[in-house]
Amino acid sequence: MRRWVLTWIAPTSLALVIVSAGVAQQDPIKIGVIAPLSGPVAASGNYVRMGAEIARDWINARGGVHGRRVALLVEDNKSDPKEAAGAAEKLIARDQVPVLMGAWGSSMTLAAMPKLEEYGVPMVVETSSAASITKRGNPWVFRISPPSEMEALGLEKYLGALGIRQADFMAVNTDWGRGAVTAFGDMLRRHNAGIGAVEFMDQAATDMNAQLTKIRGAGGDTLFLTTSVEQITLVLKQAQELRVARRIITTGGSSSPSQLVKQAGAAAEDSYHIVFFMPWFPEAMPDPNLAKAFVDEWTRRGNPFEGLTEGFRGHDGIATIAEAIRIASRAEPQAIREALWKVSLMGLNGPIKFEKDGPAGRESGQSRPSIFLVQIKGGKAALPAFLRK
Amino acid sequence: MEAFLQHLLNGLLLGGTYALLGIGLTLIFGLMNVVNFAHGEFYTLGAYLTFAAASLLRVNFVLAIAVAILGGSLLGALCERVLLRPLRGESIDTTMLVMIGLWIATQNGELLAWGGVAKSIPHPFPTAPIVIGPVSVAPLRLFVLAAVLVLIAGSHVLIHRTRLGVAMRATFQDRETAALMGIDVGGIHTLTFAFGSGLAAAAGALLGPIFLVYPSMGDLAALKAFSVVILGGLGNFAGATLGGVILGIAEELGAGYVSSGYRDAVGFVIIILVLLVRPSGLFARAGRVG
Amino acid sequence: MQHGVARRSAIVLLAGLLLTTPFWLPNPYHLHILIMAGIFSILALSLNLLLGYTGLLSLGHAAFFGIGAYTSALLALKAEWPFVAGFVAAVMLAGGSGYAIGRLALRLRGAYFVLVTISFAGVASLVSVNWMELTNGPLGLPGIPAAEVAGFVFRTKRAVYYLVLAVAGLAYLVCRRLVRSRMGRAFVALRENEALAASVGVDGARHLGLATVISAGMAGGAGSLYAHYTRFVSPEVFLFSYTVTMVIMVVAGGKGTLAGPIVGAVIFTILPEALREATSWQWQMLLYGVLLILTLLFLPRGIVPALTAWRDRR
Numbered sequence: 001m002r003r004w005v006l007t008w009i010a011p012t013s014l015a016l017v018i019v020s021a022g023v024a025q026q027d028p029i030k031i032g033v034i035a036p037l038s039g040p041v042a043a044s045g046n047y048v049r050m051g052a053e054i055a056r057d058w059i060n061a062r063g064g065v066h067g068r069r070v071a072l073l074v075e076d077n078k079s080d081p082k083e084a085a086g087a088a089e090k091l092i093a094r095d096q097v098p099v100l101m102g103a104w105g106s107s108m109t110l111a112a113m114p115k116l117e118e119y120g121v122p123m124v125v126e127t128s129s130a131a132s133i134t135k136r137g138n139p140w141v142f143r144i145s146p147p148s149e150m151e152a153l154g155l156e157k158y159l160g161a162l163g164i165r166q167a168d169f170m171a172v173n174t175d176w177g178r179g180a181v182t183a184f185g186d187m188l189r190r191h192n193a194g195i196g197a198v199e200f201m202d203q204a205a206t207d208m209n210a211q212l213t214k215i216r217g218a219g220g221d222t223l224f225l226t227t228s229v230e231q232i233t234l235v236l237k238q239a240q241e242l243r244v245a246r247r248i249i250t251t252g253g254s255s256s257p258s259q260l261v262k263q264a265g266a267a268a269e270d271s272y273h274i275v276f277f278m279p280w281f282p283e284a285m286p287d288p289n290l291a292k293a294f295v296d297e298w299t300r301r302g303n304p305f306e307g308l309t310e311g312f313r314g315h316d317g318i319a320t321i322a323e324a325i326r327i328a329s330r331a332e333p334q335a336i337r338e339a340l341w342k343v344s345l346m347g348l349n350g351p352i353k354f355e356k357d358g359p360a361g362r363e364s365g366q367s368r369p370s371i372f373l374v375q376i377k378g379g380k381a382a383l384p385a386f387l388r389k
Numbered sequence: 390m391e392a393f394l395q396h397l398l399n400g401l402l403l404g405g406t407y408a409l410l411g412i413g414l415t416l417i418f419g420l421m422n423v424v425n426f427a428h429g430e431f432y433t434l435g436a437y438l439t440f441a442a443a444s445l446l447r448v449n450f451v452l453a454i455a456v457a458i459l460g461g462s463l464l465g466a467l468c469e470r471v472l473l474r475p476l477r478g479e480s481i482d483t484t485m486l487v488m489i490g491l492w493i494a495t496q497n498g499e500l501l502a503w504g505g506v507a508k509s510i511p512h513p514f515p516t517a518p519i520v521i522g523p524v525s526v527a528p529l530r531l532f533v534l535a536a537v538l539v540l541i542a543g544s545h546v547l548i549h550r551t552r553l554g555v556a557m558r559a560t561f562q563d564r565e566t567a568a569l570m571g572i573d574v575g576g577i578h579t580l581t582f583a584f585g586s587g588l589a590a591a592a593g594a595l596l597g598p599i600f601l602v603y604p605s606m607g608d609l610a611a612l613k614a615f616s617v618v619i620l621g622g623l624g625n626f627a628g629a630t631l632g633g634v635i636l637g638i639a640e641e642l643g644a645g646y647v648s649s650g651y652r653d654a655v656g657f658v659i660i661i662l663v664l665l666v667r668p669s670g671l672f673a674r675a676g677r678v679g
Numbered sequence: 680m681q682h683g684v685a686r687r688s689a690i691v692l693l694a695g696l697l698l699t700t701p702f703w704l705p706n707p708y709h710l711h712i713l714i715m716a717g718i719f720s721i722l723a724l725s726l727n728l729l730l731g732y733t734g735l736l737s738l739g740h741a742a743f744f745g746i747g748a749y750t751s752a753l754l755a756l757k758a759e760w761p762f763v764a765g766f767v768a769a770v771m772l773a774g775g776s777g778y779a780i781g782r783l784a785l786r787l788r789g790a791y792f793v794l795v796t797i798s799f800a801g802v803a804s805l806v807s808v809n810w811m812e813l814t815n816g817p818l819g820l821p822g823i824p825a826a827e828v829a830g831f832v833f834r835t836k837r838a839v840y841y842l843v844l845a846v847a848g849l850a851y852l853v854c855r856r857l858v859r860s861r862m863g864r865a866f867v868a869l870r871e872n873e874a875l876a877a878s879v880g881v882d883g884a885r886h887l888g889l890a891t892v893i894s895a896g897m898a899g900g901a902g903s904l905y906a907h908y909t910r911f912v913s914p915e916v917f918l919f920s921y922t923v924t925m926v927i928m929v930v931a932g933g934k935g936t937l938a939g940p941i942v943g944a945v946i947f948t949i950l951p952e953a954l955r956e957a958t959s960w961q962w963q964m965l966l967y968g969v970l971l972i973l974t975l976l977f978l979p980r981g982i983v984p985a986l987t988a989w990r991d992r993r
Contacts, residue, residue, distance in 0.1 A: 037505075038497060038505070038604075040605050041505075042604070043504070043506040043507065044505075046505055074960065075955070076960040076963070078964075080915065080918075080920070082915060085909060089708050090708055090952070090955065092708075093707040093708035093711070094708040094709075107819070110819065110911065110913070111909075111913070114821075114909070114910050114911055132818060173809070173817060175816070175818040175819075177817075200649050200650045202652065202653060204605070204608065204609045205653075206600040207403050207406075207600075209402075209403070209641065210396060210399060210640070210642075210643075210645045210649065210652065211644060213392055213396055213399060216392070216395075217391070217392040229507075230603060233507065233509070233601060234600060234601060237516075241516075241518045241530070242395070242525060243520070243525050259506070263508075263601065264509075265516065304506065418790065424790070424793065426923075472976070476975070476976070476979055479979045482730060482736060482926070483979050485736075485930075486926065486927060486930045486931065486971070486975055487972055487975045487976070489926070489927065490969070490971035490972035490975065491968065491972060493964055493971065494964075494965055494969050494972065495968070497961075497963075497968065498965055500961075501962075501965060612919075615794060615797070616794065616798075619790065619794040623790060650805070651805055651809055654801065656798075657798035657802045658802060660794055660795065660798045661783075661798050661799065664783075664786075664787055664794070664795050665783070665786070668787050668791060669791065
């Protein structure tokens with residue numbers, strides 16, 4: 001008998017007591033944030049968190065939203081989709097947050113999305129670029145980052161200046177990488193550019209020589225590269241070792257040119273990068289004053305400069321949510337969702353305003369972010385020659 | 390043809406790095422029978438120590454590598470004394486799980502200590518590749534290949550030609566007899582684990598400058614190390630070396646000529662096939678049991 | 680006699696506790712944790728059959744879980760099979776792949792078996808990522824319908840809780856029946872001394888093969904439940920971290936005992952969530968690792984055997 005109590009009931013009930021402990025506070029408006037704070041993409045997730053914290057402090061310094069302070073409840077998704085779904089469940093059901101921002105990677109966002117529908121809580125998606133996120137008919141999703149298709153369209157206007165005749169692709173083997181290959185491939189085909197080698201790499205891979213040797217033999221003039229900044233660093237270094245002479249264009253906005261300059265050195269020279277925020281020349285951003293203030297605040301806090309191209313997402317996401325709560329004038333999920341459709345805001349990236357996307361009647365919100373192209377020249381990020389006046 | 394030669398060279402260089410990962414583990418896993426999931430963490434530690442010495446303290450590159458190896462060995466000795474010694478005699482699963490705990494704890498400790506941003510280790514070699522006919526290679530990679538050969542040869546001599554090596558092999562073949570012969574069995578355990586960990590740290594120190602240094606870098610390294618050890622046969626240095634090269638070339642050719650998405654599958658399939666044909670690895674001596 | 684009554688009342692008490700949980704623990708987040716604990720209990724029970732009773736260290740168990748999840752998801756989405764049929768197919772297909780691994784186990788032991796199982800899971804994972812036409816690759820399979828049995832749809836957390844509880848209970852009974860039968864004793868005999876077992880007429884090939892088939896089939900069933908609960912399957916179900924979690928549950932809970940894997944599953948599902956509450960995110964996994972090490976240093980045989988020994992000493 002004792003044995004039964006000991007082996008079964010005691011540990012179970014003890015564990016349940018631990019979980020049930022702790023009481024949530026009521027006073028400030030709670031915003032849930034899901035980001036990869038540990039695991040392979042921890043650096044990016046932490047930058048987003050830092051940007052979100054700046055937005056929160058700015059809002060609170062201005063007196064909060066309708067006189068109530070804003071509090072961020074940040075949960076780590078450990079760069080793992082299962083954890084992302086668990087974090088969403090925890091934030092919504094346990095902490096009762098009325099709105100979420102997250103979850104960086106597309107697979108993590110996709111895994112968290114069923115929870116939004118289940119509980120009826122809106123989420124602003126700040127980074128993920130898989131097309132499917134807004135095409136699934138989940139009316140609780142509002143994305144401020146561009147899907148790969150939009151990014152490809154953003155590059156379209158520079159095609160003439162770049163003069164791409166045949167492109168090769170190298171991408172991380174996830175929905176993000178595969179989506180980018182499809183989107184940019186379609187755009188290039190419309191302009192009669194050839195598609196050469198299409199190579200994938202595992203998320204954790206460090207040696208990409210095999211793929212690069214193949215690309216070297218494919219004979220294109222441009223290599224489109226879609227992956228995390230860590231793997232971009234490795235690919236650039238290994239491409240230099242293998243003498244893969246190509247124009248390299250990275251997509252996805254997570255390439256952090258400043259970090260590439262630091263870590264890939266000369267191998268990063270001349271490469272092009274699609275970014276959504278240009279901290280090197282805030283005066284060229286749609287709202288120069290806001291951009292300047294953000295860059296200053298970021299540096300004042302001692303956050304690494306190379307994180308700015310990622311960190312701005314956190315700011316824009318939280319600013320969007322705060323604006324929606326202001327319009328809704330109450331912090332309730334349904335009201336915030338309706339208010340998100342009315343948001344019209346100048347973010348760091350540019351104007352944020354949601355349009356309907358996905359199957360009729362169940363549309364998700366998709367903003368039209370600005371897309372910028374920079375080039376690394378002389379160890380610095382610069383506007384490409386054809387954009388300089 | 391040009392591409393094939395380059396693939397072959399890439400595979401050889403990659404194989405060298407795999408061999409380096411494998412030789413430390415072949416001692417710990419092969420001789421000591423510890424399924425050491427924390428092996429990759431000693432690799433990570435070696436890389437971070439090299440980074441700290443070379444980049445923060447600005448000591449000489451070769452000295453930085455030595456610092457990393459020393460640090461890895463000392464920490465390995467500590468782990469053996471604190472975590473493994475109390476569990477001697479427990480089943481292989483228990484020690485494996487303790488090493489899993491160590492793996493999780495240290496990886497997250499590194500994230501806490503260093504942050505998630507990848508670091509790159511400065512090194513004195515030129516970045517411009519050496520071009521030989523149709524193929525090219527970075528000088529740093531050649532240095533690493535040479536260092537790998539030296540480490541493997543040195544370890545082989547230590548295990549097979551010295552009194553200490555004899556004591557090690559005796560201890561793990563027959564503990565009781567070894568103890569009766571006056572061998573300090575406990576000390577040998579500590580020393581072997583320290584030596585294996587030092588080799589893992591050496592691998593991190595040498596490969597860190599080629600790749601990048603970040604908290605989860607050890608995961609892939611540990612997986613490759615296990616593959617190499619199994620391919621080569623447990624406790625066999627020459628086998629681990631050949632196993633590493635075979636794995637490296639197979640992956641490279643698989644990615645080059647089959648599909649880059651299935652790159653890592655090539656290694657897995659080779660392991661399954663090899664073990665089907667030769668259940669104790671390619672180069673195992675008879676009578677060695679896992 | 681006295682002992683029997685006490686034991687029976689303990690069972691009734693425990694059953695009552697488990698059956699009424701959704702009523703005194705209504706928060707869906709807590710129910711979610713318990714549902715995951717239930718699914719992991721099935722996985723841990725299934726791994727324990729190999730690890731605890733036959734001594735085969737399979738580090739590819741996530742493959743069976745993933746195969747079950749994908750089988751069930753694909754049959755529901757592409758062939759519109761009902762849940763029960765998909766569940767049975769998941770169990771059978773996972774069991775079938777377990778049979779193949781079981782054949783290997785006849786030739787390989789110890790470290791070599793470990794690596795073959797890791798490799799098998801690795802290949803399965805890469806197939807799920809790269810075979811776009813079948814699995815939808817890294818995009819995963821969304822929109823899996825909720826489980827449905829005889830017209831009843833398990834849509835709410837409460838309903839899923841009872842479904843998982845029922846399947847976990849069934850898995851427990853299967854395991855108990857198995858290890859207390861002649862066959863279970865044969866497993867243990869093989870684990871302790873294979874040559875001796877063979878000499879008294881235990882057919883090692885048949886028993887090890889059967890153990891892997893049943894174990895893999897159970898893991899496949901857990902995969903099917905998981906797919907129909909989360910309604911979304913992606914290649915991450917094959918991740919090595921799932922296997923690691925299962926091993927932690929079995930060994931720290933107490934391998935080779937019936938209660939161990941379940942106690943381990945419950946504790947090690949709740950622990951990360953409890954750490955989420957108790958500390959900031961930087962410390963969660965660090966503490967998790969440290970707690971795991973401490974558990975094993977103080978209770979090297981696992982939690983349940985330690986509690987049993989403590990009771991016997993008193």
